[in-house]
Amino acid sequence: MEAVDFVILLLHPLVATVFGFWLYRHWSTIKAIRLKRGGAWSRIRNRNRKEIIAEHERQGRWALPAILGVILLAIFADIHRYVNLDAEVSDLFSLHGWLGITLAILTFYMTRTGKRIVKQREEKSSNAKMKGIHQRAGNLMLALLIAVMFLGFLRAVQIIQP
Numbered sequence: 001m002e003a004v005d006f007v008i009l010l011l012h013p014l015v016a017t018v019f020g021f022w023l024y025r026h027w028s029t030i031k032a033i034r035l036k037r038g039g040a041w042s043r044i045r046n047r048n049r050k051e052i053i054a055e056h057e058r059q060g061r062w063a064l065p066a067i068l069g070v071i072l073l074a075i076f077a078d079i080h081r082y083v084n085l086d087a088e089v090s091d092l093f094s095l096h097g098w099l100g101i102t103l104a105i106l107t108f109y110m111t112r113t114g115k116r117i118v119k120q121r122e123e124k125s126s127n128a129k130m131k132g133i134h135q136r137a138g139n140l141m142l143a144l145l146i147a148v149m150f151l152g153f154l155r156a157v158q159i160i161q162p
């Protein structure tokens with residue numbers, strides 16, 4: 001494998017690792033507002049609650065385009081492996097990949113429910129139910145993120161070794 005192949009194959013894992021940490025931070029910050037404990041709480045305890053929620057809404061809208069970008073890089077790497085590195089079609093699919101796509105669907109759902117909470121708040125109607133759905137889906141998303149990241153590291157080790 002040449003250096004350029006390494007770069008193409010490692011682009012997805014590197015960008016995905018940054019994305020994973022960002023998503024964890026995004027989730028733990030909004031959680032800390034209610035739980036009032038942990039590392040995220042000590043980071044935001046002196047900040048205004050409304051400002052943190054507004055930041056959550058603004059940054060949350062980037063989660064879907066970001067995860068789609070992460071997946072595009074993986075598809076690009078897989079195409080490169082198939083065309084230039086003689087990989088079999090069956091080598092291009094993995095549990096990690098399928099769970100990653102499920103995570104993207106859940107991200108789409110998070111954006112949708114998040115936007116609905118905002119809309120209901122603006123219309124001054126009750127949004128407690130939607131908040132509950134958004135919060136639980138967020139917890140599920142975090143569990144899935146940990147699984148995807150862990151399997152991703154294993155996949156990187158498997159692909160890079162000769």
Ligand code: HEM
Nearest residue numbers: 027030031034053057060061063110111114115117135138
């Ligand atoms: C992948 C992206 C997202 C994740 C992981 C996420 C996660 C969460 C979590 C876990 C909570 C509940 C915190 C608690 O336990 O009380 C929450 C609350 C909330 N989220 Fe998101 N969210 C995301 C995207 C969005 C988006 C795109 C919006 C709006 C455009 C949004 C709007 C809100 C609002 C308004 C609340 C309620 C805050 C409050 O009043 O306490 N979220 N989010």
Ligand code: HEM
Nearest residue numbers: 009012013016074077092093094097100149152153155156
């Ligand atoms: C949000 C996180 C992630 C998502 C949504 C995601 C998604 C995907 C998808 C859809 C594929 C293509 C199918 C396949 O080849 O199995 C893939 C491939 C791959 N993933 Fe991930 N992944 C994520 C994180 C990671 C991480 C953290 C690593 C390693 C540190 C990683 C390593 C790999 C590797 C090595 C491949 C094969 C293609 C390549 O060499 O780039 N992934 N991923």
